[in-house]
Amino acid sequence: MARRVTRTRKWAVTIVAWVIGILIFFPILWTILTSFKTEGEAVAMPPSLLFFDWTLENYREVQQRSNYFMHFLNSVTISLGSTAIGLVIAIPAAWAMAFQPTKRTKDLLMWMLSTKMMPAVGVLVPIYLIFRDTGLLDSRLGLTIILTLIDLPIIIWMLYTYFKEIPGEILEAARMDGATLVAEIVHVLTPMAIPGIASTLLLNVILAWNEAFWTLNLTAAQAAPLTAFIASYSSPEGLFYAKLSAASTMAIAPILILGWFSQKQLVRGLTFGAVK
Amino acid sequence: MTFRSGLLGMCSLLVMSGFANAETLTIATVNNGDMIRMQKLTDDFTAKNPDIKLEWVTLEENVLRQKVTTDIATKGGQFDVLTIGTYEVPIWAKQGWLVPLDKLGADYDINDLLPAIRGGLSMDGKLYAAPFYGESSMVMYRTDLFEKAGLKMPDAPTWDFVADAARKITDKKGEIYGICLRGKAGWGENMAFLTATANSFGARWFDEKWHAQFDQPEWKKALTFYVNLMKDAGPPGASSNGFNENLALFQSGKCAMWIDATVAASFVSDPKASKVADKVGYALAPDNGLGKRGNWLWAWNLAVPAGSKKVDSAEKFIAWATSKAYAELVASKEGWANVPPGTRTSLYTNPEYQKAAPFAKMTLDSINSADPTKPTVKPVPYVGVQFVAIPEFQGIGTAVGQQFSAALAGQKSVDDALAAAQALTTREMTKAGYIK
Numbered sequence: 001m002a003r004r005v006t007r008t009r010k011w012a013v014t015i016v017a018w019v020i021g022i023l024i025f026f027p028i029l030w031t032i033l034t035s036f037k038t039e040g041e042a043v044a045m046p047p048s049l050l051f052f053d054w055t056l057e058n059y060r061e062v063q064q065r066s067n068y069f070m071h072f073l074n075s076v077t078i079s080l081g082s083t084a085i086g087l088v089i090a091i092p093a094a095w096a097m098a099f100q101p102t103k104r105t106k107d108l109l110m111w112m113l114s115t116k117m118m119p120a121v122g123v124l125v126p127i128y129l130i131f132r133d134t135g136l137l138d139s140r141l142g143l144t145i146i147l148t149l150i151d152l153p154i155i156i157w158m159l160y161t162y163f164k165e166i167p168g169e170i171l172e173a174a175r176m177d178g179a180t181l182v183a184e185i186v187h188v189l190t191p192m193a194i195p196g197i198a199s200t201l202l203l204n205v206i207l208a209w210n211e212a213f214w215t216l217n218l219t220a221a222q223a224a225p226l227t228a229f230i231a232s233y234s235s236p237e238g239l240f241y242a243k244l245s246a247a248s249t250m251a252i253a254p255i256l257i258l259g260w261f262s263q264k265q266l267v268r269g270l271t272f273g274a275v276k
Numbered sequence: 277m278t279f280r281s282g283l284l285g286m287c288s289l290l291v292m293s294g295f296a297n298a299e300t301l302t303i304a305t306v307n308n309g310d311m312i313r314m315q316k317l318t319d320d321f322t323a324k325n326p327d328i329k330l331e332w333v334t335l336e337e338n339v340l341r342q343k344v345t346t347d348i349a350t351k352g353g354q355f356d357v358l359t360i361g362t363y364e365v366p367i368w369a370k371q372g373w374l375v376p377l378d379k380l381g382a383d384y385d386i387n388d389l390l391p392a393i394r395g396g397l398s399m400d401g402k403l404y405a406a407p408f409y410g411e412s413s414m415v416m417y418r419t420d421l422f423e424k425a426g427l428k429m430p431d432a433p434t435w436d437f438v439a440d441a442a443r444k445i446t447d448k449k450g451e452i453y454g455i456c457l458r459g460k461a462g463w464g465e466n467m468a469f470l471t472a473t474a475n476s477f478g479a480r481w482f483d484e485k486w487h488a489q490f491d492q493p494e495w496k497k498a499l500t501f502y503v504n505l506m507k508d509a510g511p512p513g514a515s516s517n518g519f520n521e522n523l524a525l526f527q528s529g530k531c532a533m534w535i536d537a538t539v540a541a542s543f544v545s546d547p548k549a550s551k552v553a554d555k556v557g558y559a560l561a562p563d564n565g566l567g568k569r570g571n572w573l574w575a576w577n578l579a580v581p582a583g584s585k586k587v588d589s590a591e592k593f594i595a596w597a598t599s600k601a602y603a604e605l606v607a608s609k610e611g612w613a614n615v616p617p618g619t620r621t622s623l624y625t626n627p628e629y630q631k632a633a634p635f636a637k638m639t640l641d642s643i644n645s646a647d648p649t650k651p652t653v654k655p656v657p658y659v660g661v662q663f664v665a666i667p668e669f670q671g672i673g674t675a676v677g678q679q680f681s682a683a684l685a686g687q688k689s690v691d692d693a694l695a696a697a698q699a700l701t702t703r704e705m706t707k708a709g710y711i712k
Contacts, residue, residue: 038548039548039549040527040548040549040550043524043527043528044528045524045528065312065315066334124346125346125349125350128346128347128350128352129350132350132351132352132353137352137354138354216335216339216343217342217343217346220302220304220331220333220354220355221302221331221332221333224333228333228335231335231336231339232307232333232334232335232336233307234307234336234339235306235307235308235336235337236336236337236338236464236518236519236520237308237337237519237520237537237539238307238308238309238520238523238543239520239523239524239527239543239549240307
């Protein structure tokens with residue numbers, strides 16, 4: 001009897017999970033499907049799900065019109081660059097907060113998070129002026145710096161919670177054995193926190209990849225990443241939904257594939273320490 | 277040997293100086309058919325000007341507006357040529373943010389530009405932006421549905437006729453709606469249509485002393501007319517319909533009439549995208565016998581920001597893109613129907629263009645009948661037909677648009693929406709220092 005209940009429950013949970021999964025994935029699926037339709041079919045009512053004339057015309061048009069590869073390289077550079085710099089700064093910072101807390105540590109953490117509460121547009125003009133005067137406008141370096149700064153609070157918070165789970169005694173033991181501070185962080189702490197660091201890294205790459213305010217406003221022709229590539233296909237006067245969908249599909253494909261292959265790491269990292 | 281190396285050195289110097297002279301123009305533009313076509317045709321320009329390279333930044337209209345405004349206000353200098361609308365030109369010219377275009381060349385023929393369009397782009401007799409394509413609004417209607425109902429659309433209909441016809445043709449069970457109009461809130465969405473419509477009802481945004489006029493009977497009449505008409509003969513959920521939503525409805529055969537931008541004519545008459553391509557007729561925007569029609573005036577224009585260091589090359593490019601020769605280039609490559617409309621008189625006197633574009637005369641008449649400096653029946657202190665060319669208008673226009681959209685959705689009465697619009701406009705205008 002008990003077994004049967006478990007089995008029914010298992011089925012129910014599986015079905016619910018699938019339904020939620022499909023619901024969340026549906027907009028992406030719809031975008032991908034629309035990218036293979038003609039512009040006329042893309043807005044047809046009622047829409048056809050699978051039975052339409054599949055065409056690659058939109059992809060051809062997008063290829064012709066824009067330099068996808070340049071935008072792609074910009075996205076890769078900016079998201080990986082900002083994440084790498086972010087981790088180099090955040091690991092020591094999170095170490096300090098987790099293992100050497102002071103009275104003010106909690107306040108400091110809250111203060112860092114509070115910077116995320118300000119609407120980005122509020123500091124657009126000051127940042128724009130700084131970028132103009134330092135020649136960082138429309139440069140990958142400038143975007144990497146700004147994305148590092150805006151994602152740093154989240155990286156530090158995530159690492160801080162992971163580090164809290166690691167017993168401080170282990171680090172103490174390393175210190176007793178004569179390890180220097182750098183050795184303690186690099187050789188003892190980091191290897192133990194690899195799952196946490198990996199999921200922080202992945203999440204941050206995704207966040208940086210999708211960031212669409214600064215990457216749109218601080219770039220022009222040279223450093224524009226895939227967000228600008230998508231924005232060039234959106235139009236309030238004219239139905240170009242199929243082309244827009246093709247551009248969107250090309251822009252999300254790399255991150256979708258990355259997410260697919262690393263989902264185990266991602267889930268493990270996100271639930272790390274949650275179940276004991 | 278020495279002579280040879282000297283010669284080589286000179287050659288390489290020449291080559292290098294050639295490279296040093298090659299200028300790169302960064303052009304910010306919007307994503308619409310005519311602009312994309314221009315990007316594809318720029319080989320013609322670079323062949324004539326080998327020392328100028330072009331780089332494009334294409335963006336969605338509202339994203340572009342925000343970005344270009346930030347850049348020009350901070351003198352960021354990221355762009356050398358900007359694509360801006362008739363709303364921005366007078367404001368930015370006044371701020372000194374644009375370079376006056378006085379080096380467009382001898383054969384540019386500035387007097388050929390349509391007076392209504394040119395007037396909105398000039399200040400103190402100087403042109404601050406060159407029109408790339410211009411548009412107005414007009415009635416697009418289904419000739420088959422009108423015939424079936426035994427109605428005949430006049431070339432210049434009145435609002436009463438349009439309303440009667442819309443109610444007569446509507447068949448809600450058969451999903452045929454008499455009229456599709458904008459309802460989505462936004463200064464460039466429903467307020468473009470409603471401000472232009474209100475002009476034909478004699479309403480105005482402000483009196484000569486910048487006092488809001490939403491408490492006047494003209495606005496009440498215009499808004500009541502619109503809300504009732506849409507309730508009786510409009511599609512469901514009209515309060516979230518903008519240009520694209522109405523275009524999709526009209527193309528799939530669900531609207532008998534649609535009053536919107538003249539640029540829509542090229543979409544609805546395209547057999548590849550539109551189910552009703554061969555059944556569309558065109559008429560002037562309606563009026564109320566007060567001497568003003570309910571059509572707007574808009575143009576996308578090319579301008580040079582004051583921060584640019586490449587003004588001469590930028591003007592050269594603008595002269596190329598807005599010249600008569602460019603129209604001929606498009607015609608030779610893609611046919612006369614694809615030439616950007618609404619900027620030059622010569623295009624409309626061209627018999628080949630008249631043959632290729634059945635909506636040509638309607639577009640020209642619509643543009644000519646709109647006067648940005650005298651948009652409505654009573655005098656106004658502002659420039660602009662479907663907008664008020666002051667920096668505060670984007671915010672105020674959208675806020676008022678939300679009130680009117682709520683009235684259309686039935687969440688508010690017309691009186692409440694007008695009262696709220698009056699209060700918020702007065703508040704903002706006082707804060708901005710217009711009302712003393």
